[in-house]
Amino acid sequence: MIWLVLLLVSGGFLWHYSTAPGAVGAPVTKAPAGMDVDTHFRLVMFLHPHCSCSRSSVGNLNHILQTLPADSDVDVDLYFFRPETVPADWHETTLWTEARRIPGAVCHVDPDGRRTTEFGVATSGHVLLFAPGGARVFSGGITSGRGHDGENPGGESLSRLLCGLESAFESRLAIEQNSFAVYGCEIVSTADDENRKTQ
Amino acid sequence: MSNGSEINITYASEARTDELLQQHERRIWSDTDRMFILLMMLQWIGGVAAAMYVSPSTWIGRISTVHIHVWAALLIGGLISLPPILLAIWKPGERITRHVIAISQGCWSALLIHLTGGRIETHFHVFGSLAILAFYRDWTVLLSATIVVAGDHCLRGIFWPLSVYGVPVESPWRWVEHAAWVVFEDIFLFLSCARARRAAREICQTQAILEDVNRHVEDRVTLRTRELADAKQFFQSVLDSMDAHICILDDRGTIVDTNASWKRFAEHNDGTGIGVGANYIEVCRGASGDCEDGAHTVADGIESVIEDRTNFFNSEYECHSPDEPHWFQVSVTPLKSHSRGAAVVAHTEITERVIAQVRLREATLENEKLAMVARHTDNSVLILDTDGCVEWVNEAYSRMSGFEPDEVRGRSILAILASPDASPRELESIRRAVNEQSGFDGELDRVTKSGDSYAVAIELRIIRDEEGRLLRYVQIEKDITQQKLAEAERERLHDRLQSTARQAGMADVATGVLHNVGNVLNSVNVSGNLMMEGLNRSRVGRLGQIAGVLSDARDDLVYFLTEDTRGQHFPKLFDELSRHLMSEQDQMKQELGSLLTNIEHIKEIVSMQQTYATTRGCLEPVSPEALIEAALQLNDAGFARHNVSVIRETAKCPT
Numbered sequence: 001m002i003w004l005v006l007l008l009v010s011g012g013f014l015w016h017y018s019t020a021p022g023a024v025g026a027p028v029t030k031a032p033a034g035m036d037v038d039t040h041f042r043l044v045m046f047l048h049p050h051c052s053c054s055r056s057s058v059g060n061l062n063h064i065l066q067t068l069p070a071d072s073d074v075d076v077d078l079y080f081f082r083p084e085t086v087p088a089d090w091h092e093t094t095l096w097t098e099a100r101r102i103p104g105a106v107c108h109v110d111p112d113g114r115r116t117t118e119f120g121v122a123t124s125g126h127v128l129l130f131a132p133g134g135a136r137v138f139s140g141g142i143t144s145g146r147g148h149d150g151e152n153p154g155g156e157s158l159s160r161l162l163c164g165l166e167s168a169f170e171s172r173l174a175i176e177q178n179s180f181a182v183y184g185c186e187i188v189s190t191a192d193d194e195n196r197k198t199q
Numbered sequence: 200m201s202n203g204s205e206i207n208i209t210y211a212s213e214a215r216t217d218e219l220l221q222q223h224e225r226r227i228w229s230d231t232d233r234m235f236i237l238l239m240m241l242q243w244i245g246g247v248a249a250a251m252y253v254s255p256s257t258w259i260g261r262i263s264t265v266h267i268h269v270w271a272a273l274l275i276g277g278l279i280s281l282p283p284i285l286l287a288i289w290k291p292g293e294r295i296t297r298h299v300i301a302i303s304q305g306c307w308s309a310l311l312i313h314l315t316g317g318r319i320e321t322h323f324h325v326f327g328s329l330a331i332l333a334f335y336r337d338w339t340v341l342l343s344a345t346i347v348v349a350g351d352h353c354l355r356g357i358f359w360p361l362s363v364y365g366v367p368v369e370s371p372w373r374w375v376e377h378a379a380w381v382v383f384e385d386i387f388l389f390l391s392c393a394r395a396r397r398a399a400r401e402i403c404q405t406q407a408i409l410e411d412v413n414r415h416v417e418d419r420v421t422l423r424t425r426e427l428a429d430a431k432q433f434f435q436s437v438l439d440s441m442d443a444h445i446c447i448l449d450d451r452g453t454i455v456d457t458n459a460s461w462k463r464f465a466e467h468n469d470g471t472g473i474g475v476g477a478n479y480i481e482v483c484r485g486a487s488g489d490c491e492d493g494a495h496t497v498a499d500g501i502e503s504v505i506e507d508r509t510n511f512f513n514s515e516y517e518c519h520s521p522d523e524p525h526w527f528q529v530s531v532t533p534l535k536s537h538s539r540g541a542a543v544v545a546h547t548e549i550t551e552r553v554i555a556q557v558r559l560r561e562a563t564l565e566n567e568k569l570a571m572v573a574r575h576t577d578n579s580v581l582i583l584d585t586d587g588c589v590e591w592v593n594e595a596y597s598r599m600s601g602f603e604p605d606e607v608r609g610r611s612i613l614a615i616l617a618s619p620d621a622s623p624r625e626l627e628s629i630r631r632a633v634n635e636q637s638g639f640d641g642e643l644d645r646v647t648k649s650g651d652s653y654a655v656a657i658e659l660r661i662i663r664d665e666e667g668r669l670l671r672y673v674q675i676e677k678d679i680t681q682q683k684l685a686e687a688e689r690e691r692l693h694d695r696l697q698s699t700a701r702q703a704g705m706a707d708v709a710t711g712v713l714h715n716v717g718n719v720l721n722s723v724n725v726s727g728n729l730m731m732e733g734l735n736r737s738r739v740g741r742l743g744q745i746a747g748v749l750s751d752a753r754d755d756l757v758y759f760l761t762e763d764t765r766g767q768h769f770p771k772l773f774d775e776l777s778r779h780l781m782s783e784q785d786q787m788k789q790e791l792g793s794l795l796t797n798i799e800h801i802k803e804i805v806s807m808q809q810t811y812a813t814t815r816g817c818l819e820p821v822s823p824e825a826l827i828e829a830a831l832q833l834n835d836a837g838f839a840r841h842n843v844s845v846i847r848e849t850a851k852c853p854t
Contacts (some may be wrong), residue, residue, distance in 0.1 A: 052254030189260035
């Protein structure tokens with residue numbers, strides 16, 4: 001009986017861990033200056049190259065992009081965090097390789113997470129979508145849990161936005177309801193962020 | 200029950216079948232428990248390895264820590280796997296063990312489904328687990344696993360569908376569909392379990408029957424083995440008890456087995472050269488001395504038997520020791536069906552037989568001589584069988600009795616001896632001797648075939664074997680007719696001589712008596728003459744004269760005596776006469792004493808002569824039986840008159 005109770009407690013712990021989203025951070029609501037968002041959508045995803053949960057995010061992103069109509073006009077930028085004190089190939093993980101295979105996606109190394117910090121993102125797998133003109137129309141994760149592939153509210157909302165099936169208002173409402181939780185590793189630690197700010 | 204070479208099989212008891220089934224199921228349960236030990240460890244190790252491979256670390260910036268999935272795989276996986284592993288080790292085959300294993304396996308399915316994000320492929324782990332759990336052939340185990348899986352799907356399907364189905368939103372009843380598929384498989388697994396259990400029961404029943412058969416067969420084998428051992432022991436004992444030296448040779452002549460007599464022979468000869476392992480043909484070939492020829496012959500014989508040139512070899516040879524002669528008989532017999540042996544060699548010492556044959560030949564010669572004696576002797580020889588009937592007679596019998604052998608062969612000896620002249624007493628003695636199997640010595644009057652009488656001395660002897668059993672009678676009859684006539688004549692002459700001697704003796708005695716009596720009579724005569732002379736000279740007559748004088752003077756005796764002159768001389772006369780008469784009396788007494796002495800002397804002479812005549816009797820041997828018989832015959836008339844029957848029983852007189 002004790003054993004069965006321990007099993008149930010363990011299951012509850014797993015359930016709690018799997019359903020606990022990462023930090024949302026303070027994503028920017030407008031595209032930073034210098035970002036080309038004049039005529040087309042720009043999708044930006046921030047990733048920790050060693051985050052195993054983010055494979056689902058990359059996979060789901062690939063799936064979304066594959067299902068978009070051929071005339072969809074969206075630029076995709078994926079920023080991979082790399083601390084400056086690590087070897088140069090530190091970021092070249094399986095996740096990096098899979099991301100580079102996404103058609104049309106551009107993978108960038110984000111040295112020391114400056115871009116991540118610039119966009120106000122904290123958790124790997126966080127996606128920001130800026131509509132033409134620079135307005136942010138989507139913010140959040142595109143997985144339903146840690147490492148869970150498949151359909152999820154964030155991915156469906158993102159797909160509908162790109163297809164023009166959902167308005168920015170509806171997306172913003174969902175964002176405010178925290179419906180697109182991000183499940184992944186924390187990209188930039190608080191200590192690193194404070195150090196960088198100090199510098 | 201078994202009888203002879205047949206084995207009747209009884210149906211195995213239900214109890215034994217159930218016992219075997221329980222043993223079988225417990226063995227299956229224990230084996231499956233051990234299998235699940237490996238599976239649990241593999242799942243545990245595999246889970247940890249997968250976690251370490253897929254998500255070994257969780258990152259916060261550039262800092263990584265062990266991913267929570269690794270800990271989950273390690274700790275929760277251990278929590279799931281360790282209890283069934285320990286139970287399987289400590290309590291294999293127990294019901295609690297397999298149910299804990301079933302629950303654990305269901306938990307492993309739930310964990311894996313969760314860790315793979317509810318991938319539908321991972322759900323196959325459930326079906327695989329059920330199939331493996333079906334190894335227990337216990338539907339209740341499947342039920343436990345099914346309850347765990349269904350409960351997990353139910354709870355997570357309602358409250359956390361993303362974990363079990365991989366989608367965040369799902370119908371709360373989808374778990375029923377999953378559970379239904381599990382039940383679908385369970386139905387067939389239940390049927391499979393039932394069928395497997397039924398098959399196992401049939402197998403156990405068959406095994407019980409086989410055990411019964413095996414038990415009977417083992418009993419039979421044990422019995423046969425014991426009989427075989429007894430038979431082997433028996434034959435070995437028989438071989439060992441035989442005086443013959445026996446060995447078994449293989450096809451190269453090597454000794455592979457021997458009996459005790461052979462071993463003793465080998466030990467006696469201080470040689471291990473003829474023990475087991477030695478090549479006996481080479482031993483025989485290498486023999487020298489007196490035994491060389493015989494040994495070479497034996498070697499040839501063994502080779503001929505082993506090479507199948509002959510079926511049997513037998514030979515006799517002599518092989519003398521320095522102390523005494525020895526003869527042996529060797530026989531070599533093929534041993535075709537034996538696993539190792541090719542021939543049996545048996546040496547039998549026949550020294551006693553050979554010596555016996557020599558002695559037999561000598562005895563035969565002796566018997567021939569005896570037969571010659573028996574055939575040509577003048578005495579009749581009859582050989583009787585145990586019933587006293589004639590088996591054989593010699594020629595002398597025919598000459599003596601006038602009967603041919605065929606006329607008396609088979610007839611009873613008593614019938615043959617019976618004749619009017621034969622003494623009934625002697626016949627009775629012979630009959631008693633035959634009946635009591637004792638000997639007889641006696642004489643018997645017989646009659647020849649032509650009716651002539653003759654007397655024989657019969658000597659009947661008993662012939663017995665070494666154990667004292669009666670074999671035959673031998674009767675020897677000696678014709679004593681002439682001897683008896685001679686004896687009669689001798690007796691007659693003896694009687695006459697004895698009578699003459701007796702008469703001569705009597706004459707001698709009479710002469711001696713007369714001579715001695717004559718001598719004494721001379722003395723008696725002298726004494727008588729002296730007494731006669733004394734009487735003649737006696738003066739007794741004077742007493743008459745005196746009496747006359749006194750008678751004359753009786754009227755006046757006093758005067759006469761006193762006065763008369765004559766009378767006055769009378770006192771003197773009386774005195775002188777008295778002295779004279781006294782003298783005469785003394786003289787007469789003396790003569791009379793002498794006379795009486797002589798008369799006594801004569802009496803003594805006569806008595807002594809009579810004594811001599813008595814002690815001088817003639818001694819002659821007399822048979823007590825004959826003496827008694829003669830005494831009885833003297834009284835036959837009296838016995839007959841008084842109707843007295845006399846029974847004679849006399850023992851044989853010692854000689």
